[in-house]
Amino acid sequence: MTAELGHFALILALIVAVLQTVVPAVGRAKLWEGWMAFAGPAALAQFLVTGLAFAALMRAFMTSDFSLALVADNSHSAKPMLYKIAGTWGNHEGSMLLWLLILALFGAAAAAFGGNLPLRLKALVLAVQGAIGAAFAAFILFTSNPFLRLASPPFDGADLNPLLQDPGLAFHPPFLYLGYVGLSMSFSFAIAALIEGKVDAAWARWVRPWTLAAWIFLTIGIAMGSWWAYYELGWGGFWFWDPVENASFMPWLIAGALLHSAIVAEKREALKSWTILLAILAFGFSLLGTFLVRSGVITSVHAFATDPTRGVAILVLLAIFVGGGLTLYAARAGAMQAKGVFGLVSRESALVVNNVLLATACFIVFLGTLWPLFAEVVLGRVLSVGAPFFNAAFVPVFLGLAVILPIGSVLAWKRGRIGRAARDMAPALALALAIGALAYALLTGRSAVGALAAGIGAFVIFGALTDAWLRAGRQPRRLLRLPRADWGRVIAHGALGVTILGIAILSAGAVEDIRVVQEGETFPLGRYEVTLAGVEEGRGPNYLTTMADMELSRGGRLLTHLYPEKRVYPVAGMPTTEAAIDSGLFRDVYLVLGDPQESGGWAVRAYIKPFAGWIWGGSLLMALGGLLSLTDRRLRVAAGAKPARPAPVAAE
Numbered sequence: 157m158t159a160e161l162g163h164f165a166l167i168l169a170l171i172v173a174v175l176q177t178v179v180p181a182v183g184r185a186k187l188w189e190g191w192m193a194f195a196g197p198a199a200l201a202q203f204l205v206t207g208l209a210f211a212a213l214m215r216a217f218m219t220s221d222f223s224l225a226l227v228a229d230n231s232h233s234a235k236p237m238l239y240k241i242a243g244t245w246g247n248h249e250g251s252m253l254l255w256l257l258i259l260a261l262f263g264a265a266a267a268a269f270g271g272n273l274p275l276r277l278k279a280l281v282l283a284v285q286g287a288i289g290a291a292f293a294a295f296i297l298f299t300s301n302p303f304l305r306l307a308s309p310p311f312d313g314a315d316l317n318p319l320l321q322d323p324g325l326a327f328h329p330p331f332l333y334l335g336y337v338g339l340s341m342s343f344s345f346a347i348a349a350l351i352e353g354k355v356d357a358a359w360a361r362w363v364r365p366w367t368l369a370a371w372i373f374l375t376i377g378i379a380m381g382s383w384w385a386y387y388e389l390g391w392g393g394f395w396f397w398d399p400v401e402n403a404s405f406m407p408w409l410i411a412g413a414l415l416h417s418a419i420v421a422e423k424r425e426a427l428k429s430w431t432i433l434l435a436i437l438a439f440g441f442s443l444l445g446t447f448l449v450r451s452g453v454i455t456s457v458h459a460f461a462t463d464p465t466r467g468v469a470i471l472v473l474l475a476i477f478v479g480g481g482l483t484l485y486a487a488r489a490g491a492m493q494a495k496g497v498f499g500l501v502s503r504e505s506a507l508v509v510n511n512v513l514l515a516t517a518c519f520i521v522f523l524g525t526l527w528p529l530f531a532e533v534v535l536g537r538v539l540s541v542g543a544p545f546f547n548a549a550f551v552p553v554f555l556g557l558a559v560i561l562p563i564g565s566v567l568a569w570k571r572g573r574i575g576r577a578a579r580d581m582a583p584a585l586a587l588a589l590a591i592g593a594l595a596y597a598l599l600t601g602r603s604a605v606g607a608l609a610a611g612i613g614a615f616v617i618f619g620a621l622t623d624a625w626l627r628a629g630r631q632p633r634r635l636l637r638l639p640r641a642d643w644g645r646v647i648a649h650g651a652l653g654v655t656i657l658g659i660a661i662l663s664a665g666a667v668e669d670i671r672v673v674q675e676g677e678t679f680p681l682g683r684y685e686v687t688l689a690g691v692e693e694g695r696g697p698n699y700l701t702t703m704a705d706m707e708l709s710r711g712g713r714l715l716t717h718l719y720p721e722k723r724v725y726p727v728a729g730m731p732t733t734e735a736a737i738d739s740g741l742f743r744d745v746y747l748v749l750g751d752p753q754e755s756g757g758w759a760v761r762a763y764i765k766p767f768a769g770w771i772w773g774g775s776l777l778m779a780l781g782g783l784l785s786l787t788d789r790r791l792r793v794a795a796g797a798k799p800a801r802p803a804p805v806a807a808e
Contacts, residue, residue, distance in 0.1 A: 159224055162212025163303040169206045169256070170293035172198055176263075176286030180279035184351075192279035196267040199282050202289060203257075203264035210257045213302050214244045223309040226250065226302045232315040232727050234698040242326035243316045248450055248466070249302035251329060255446070256292050258330075258337040262366070263289065266341060273362060280348035281341075288340055291473050299466050315698065315727040324384035332377030332404055336442040338370025339407060342414060343439035346432045347481055350488040355432065360422035363435065365786060367418065371411040372782040378404050379775035387735050392666075392746050392763045394659075394771055397546045402525040403445030406518050410438040413514035416507045423569065424504055428492035430511070433485060440478035441518070447471055448525075499571040506564025513557040520549045551609075558612050558656055561649060562619020566626055584622045588615035591657075599665050606664025613660055616653025620646045644785025651777030658770025667764040674757040678709075682764045684745060685709045689717075691749070691758060699723045699732075704749045704758065708738055720749040744768040 176198035183191025213226075217240050222228040230247045231240055239246075245254040263285040270278050296302070319325070345363040349355045381401065386394045395401065414434040420427045447470045498504035524541045531539045562584060566577050592611025599606060624646045628634040667682045678687040687707040694701045702722045708715045718736035725732070738745040743766045750759025 158212045158215055159221070159303045159305065162209045162216075163301070165205045165209040165212065166253075166293065166297060166303070169202055169209060169260070170290060170297060172202045172205060173286045173290035173293055176202055177283050177290055180283040180286075184276055184279050184283070189275060192275050195279045195282035195286075199260070199263040199267040199285065202286070203260040206253075206257045206260040206289075206293075210244075210253050213250060213253060214241060217241065217244045217250075220313065222311075222313050223305055224302075225304045225306050228306060228310050228313045230316050231313040232698060233312050234727075235316065235321070236697050238323070238326055239316055239321045242320065245329050245333075246316050246320045246325075249296070249300045251333075252292065252296050252300050252450075253302055254330065255333055255337060256289065256296060258333050259285065259289050259292065259340055262338055262341050266366075270362075277345075277348055277352060277359075277362075280351055281344045284344035284347045285340065288344075288477065291476070295466075295469055295473065299469050312727075315725060318699070318723070318725040318728050318730045318732045319388065321698075321725075322384060322388055324380050324388070328377055328380040328384060330377075331373050331380060335370045335372075335374025335377055335411075336404075336407065336445060338366065338373060339411060339435075339439045339442050341366035342370070342411075342435040343477070343481065346435035347484065349432060349492075350481075350484045353488060353491045355421065355428040355492050357422045357425055360418045360431065363431075364415065364418045364422065367411055367414050367435075367438075368782055368786050371408065371415060372779045372786070374404065374408045374411060375775055375779045375782065378408060379772050379779075382775075383772050386768070387737055389733065392668075392735070392748075392761075392765065394662075394768070397524070397543050399525050400445070400449055402521050403441075403448045406521050406525075407438050407441040407445065409514050409518040409521070410434055410441055413511045413518075414438055416510050416514075420504050420507050424498060426498065426504060427508070427511075429485075429489040432489065432492065434511075434515075436478065436481040436485060440474065440481075441522075443470070443474040443478060447474055498569070501567065501574050502572045503564060503567045503569050506560060506567055509560055510557060510564065513553055513560070517550055517553045517557070520553065521546070524549070555609060555612050555656075558616050558652065561616055561652070562623065565619065565623045565645075565649065580626060581619060581622060584615060584618035587618045588612070595661060595664075599661075603664035606660050609660030610657050610664075613653045613655075613657030616656060617650045618653075620650035620653065623649070639788055641785045641788035644781045644783070644788065646781070647784060648778050648781030651774045651781055653774070654770050654777060655774030658767040658774060661767040662765055662771065665766045669762045671760060672753050672755070672757045673760045677757075679762075681745070681762045683710060684715075684764070685712075686745075686747065686760075686762055688758065688760065696723065698727065699725045702749070704736075704747075704760075706736065706747055706760075708745055718745070718747050720747045722749055722751075739769055741769065742767060 176195060179198070180192050180195035183189070183194065215221075216224050216227050217231055218237070220227065220231060220233045220240070222231075226247060226249050227243075230250075231243045235243070243250070245251045263282055266273075266278070266281060266285070270281075273281070342363055345359070345366070349359055378401075381404070382394045385396065385401075386392070414431065417427050417431040417434055421431045447467060450466050450470060524545050528539045528541055531537045562581055563577050566580050567574075588611045591614035592607050595610035596604065596607035624635060624638065624642070627638055627642055669679070669681050671679060673679060673688045675688055675690055678685050680686075685708075687709065689705040689707050691702060691704045694703055700723065704720050706718045706720065708718055716738055718738055720736040721734035723732045723734060724730070733748060736747045743764055746763040746765055746768075748761040750761060752758055
């Protein structure tokens with residue numbers, strides 16, 4: 157009965173979404189205020205009924221209701237409760253329902269907290285959100301219904317993919333979807349602005365919080381996925397340039413460009429049409445990621461589905477929304493006249509360069525991700541684009557962006573002086589050069605590029621601190637009085653430097669050792685000694701485990717015991733690797749247990765990963781900086797804006 161209730165609620169969500177689209181749009185065309193006001197209650201109603209459908213599906217997973225085909229295919233009665241809950245979205249159908257729920261959540265939030273929005277703009281924004289919701293509700297009902305019953309339910313389920321039975325992967329998809337789907341609000345604001353023919357400082361102020369919130373969630377989601385790959389897959393890497401990893405990275409890059417472009421649109425009323433275009437592209441890349449994961453065109457541990465029919469349906473939705481948005485942009489962008497003018501050396505110019513480099517970086521990732529598909533379909537050639545291409549093409553562009561970031565932050569609006577900015581940044585540059593030289597010495601000259609990147613990361617960190625110092629008028633007591641938005645920017649920029657520093661030193665200075673080890677044998681690992689004390693068989697809640705007890709010592713002194721595992725999930729018939737990691741501030745010791753050898757002993761892979769924790773620590777600091785900015789009163793939706801309703805400016 158619960159499943160039928162969820163199915164009915166999903167049908168009701170489709171009906172409400174259609175009404176949320178049609179009624180406010182007609183009201184805007186006819187200037188009927190009552191019809192436009194209908195958008196708010198409709199958005200709240202859509203969230204409630206979609207939430208009811210999602211709750212019904214989650215209850216089916218929690219109670220192991222194997223009469224539902226989805227539960228039977230993706231759950232098991234012996235699975236821990238956390239993974240029963242995570243199984244709700246650990247599949248194509250459930251993840252799409254979560255996608256729809258988050259879309260409805262953002263629409264409801266705009267309805268609840270957008271009281272200062274002009275009624276016409278609010279009606280159009282929620283109408284566009286409703287159209288997206290209606291399209292995806294129809295997609296779920298007609299191609300991916302999660303509430304289908306089985307005529308003969310099995311005694312137990314087929315279990316969730318063992319790679320997804322991990323705390324990091326339990327929470328990674330919701331955060332990632334909050335970022336993906338959150339960019340729909342930026343898209344809706346952009347389409348509404350194109351229809352109205354008006355983009356001003358107030359519009360930019362309204363769109364920034366939604367973009368910032370989506371960027372924060374994307375940052376957390378990407379970091380969690382990277383951390384999961386680091387410790388779960390057993391190969392010690394944090395980024396593989398996997399197509400699905402890239403699918404989440406591209407909207408993150410464009411959302412970053414959109415945030416900075418919206419600043420110029422708000423402060424200087426410039427880059428208006430460019431900001432609109434970025435808002436459309438950001439959501440477009442989110443839909444592209446949805447297509448890549450569910451179309452079957454790529455093979456990845458992240459992929460949910462391999463049904464080409466669903467992929468074609470998502471591709472159609474991508475064409476409708478992004479193609480329609482770009483068509484409207486081409487017709488109406490001419491009305492977005494820029495008012496602000498600025499010199500070649502100014503903060504505006506630095507932000508323009510920032511946008512160009514971020515867009516270029518995104519295009520490189522896009523090209524490297526989709527070129528193999530294009531080559532296979534059009535040219536009939538099987539190609540592989542991997543880390544060498546991305547390292548050669550992407551890294552220089554992003555490091556160039558990092559160099560410009562601190563300098564641009566201290567330039568004045570409209571007209572700046574490069575000499576003054578250079579003097580202000582001289583101490584930061586000197587410290588960065590010292591850090592780069594130290595990194596080169598510690599890396600024993602193995603990688604000049606790694607040392608250069610470490611120096612650039614340090615320059616971003618010290619440049620952010622310099623920015624805060626200058627904004628406080630070089631007076632320590634005024635630092636605590638800086639607006640939260642300023643502190644948020646400083647923390648986010650500095651955190652980017654922390655991540656760059658961590659990636660540079662880890663990539664250049666990692667130590668790797670692969671060997672066969674007998675029980676009781678000790679082998680050296682850098683400055684440490686590792687002893688394989690023993691290997692035991694065991695049993696978990698729904699898996700069998702082979703666990704090693706490995707002692708980590710230094711100079712003969714025992715530091716800790718580490719327990720790497722090899723697990724086998726009998727129901728799924730799939731093995732997994734559980735690395736054991738001793739984490740420290742400046743290094744990780746990373747141990748992986750391999751297969752037993754015919755000659756005796758066990759294959760063991762051991763690594764020292766310098767500054768590994770800085771990568772994810774920097775990512776979380778970036779999200780914290782964004783959150784701090786989001787709490788600033790000036791960045792809340794329409795903060796300080798007057799609820800006036802100026803007449804729309806017709807496009808020429």
